[in-house]
Amino acid sequence: xxxxWSVDPSNFMKTVEKDVKRRxxxxxxxxxxxxxxxxxxxxxxxxxxxxxxxxxxNFVQNMDKLTGVIPAPKLPAIRPTAKFxxxxxxxxxxxxxxxxxxxxxxxxxxxxxxxIANIR
Numbered sequence: 001x002x003x004x005w006s007v008d009p010s011n012f013m014k015t016v017e018k019d020v021k022r023r024x025x026x027x028x029x030x031x032x033x034x035x036x037x038x039x040x041x042x043x044x045x046x047x048x049x050x051x052x053x054x055x056x057x058n059f060v061q062n063m064d065k066l067t068g069v070i071p072a073p074k075l076p077a078i079r080p081t082a083k084f085x086x087x088x089x090x091x092x093x094x095x096x097x098x099x100x101x102x103x104x105x106x107x108x109x110x111x112x113x114x115x116i117a118n119i120r
Contacts, residue, residue, distance in 0.1 A: 032089050035091070038110075044070030052078055053087070054088075
């Protein structure tokens with residue numbers, strides 16, 4: 001019995017790789033936008049240092065004495081290089097874990113867990 005493929009398996013694999021990469025970027029963008037939108041704002045120092053990166057987290061801090069409110073970061077355009085990329089959304093402010101665990105009345109349920117629960 002001789003079987004042939006109606007679609008070349010290597011083409012199928014390329015399609016899967018492209019779809020996985022697109023979905024990873026889509027989910028990472030949703031997480032980034034969600035945590036930024038849910039971040040409590042006093043000066044904006046916490047909200048302003050959310051990052052989106054490939055391969056390893058980028059923990060940025062802002063410990064400046066602030067006057068006024070720092071604007072929210074823009075969603076970065078990320079073009080992953082790996083076939084199956086690992087993307088990180090990170091925040092380096094040392095008090096971030098307190099905020100995530102309910103220390104803010106503006107975000108009593110945190111930002112990350114709420115955002116992850118709402119990914120579509």
